[in-house]
Amino acid sequence: MEQQVHFTTLATPDLDAARRFYVDGLGWTPLLDVPGEIVFFQVAPGTVLAFFEAAQFGQDLGTGPERPAVSGVTLAHNVGDRDAVRALADAMAAAGGTVLTAPEEGAFGGVFHALVRDPNGVVWEVAHNPGWSVDADGTVRLG
Known part of the structure; x- marks a missing residue:
């Protein structure tokens, strides 16, 4: 596989x-x-x-x-900076989501994030992670 x-x-x-x-x-x-x-x-x-x-x-x-x-499932969406975390969390709340964790420093790896639940309970992590990137060929880099 x-x-x-x-x-x-x-x-x-x-x-x-x-x-x-x-x-x-x-x-x-x-x-x-x-x-x-x-x-x-x-x-x-x-x-x-x-x-x-x-x-x-x-x-x-x-x-x-x-x-x-x-x-124990979350979906994650990474953004380019801390302001984008705040803006997306606000947009998701305006769309009917519930902010579970307001934008804040994460406990791991220098991540700045927010947690937002959609109307059906799906939890999204909106994050700025300076150690995360995607190469032109789609390869994800962590750390």
Whole structure:
């Protein structure tokens, strides 16, 4: 298996709220939007983030103890400076998100960040990390 993830799919109890937050509030453009079912966003070359209506997500996966719920997940978005962290956290709040941690110094690696929960509970870390960069070929550099 190649070391790649092409889709990240999150169950959402309110697909319309997710759509309003990401499309109307943040200005994202759907790659594919199936009302009442799922909305896909291309977030990087070859990478898609999807929000799947929770009941249909459960049906798609099946049920039972072999299908445990995932916990402890955040999505992260890195920006160029501390002011951009503040601006994006404010924009996400204006779009219907809830600021969980106001922009502040992080506990690790010189990161300045904020945590914002979208209307369906997805937690985003908005961060300025001076040790993070992406080369022209897409290679991520940390540290």
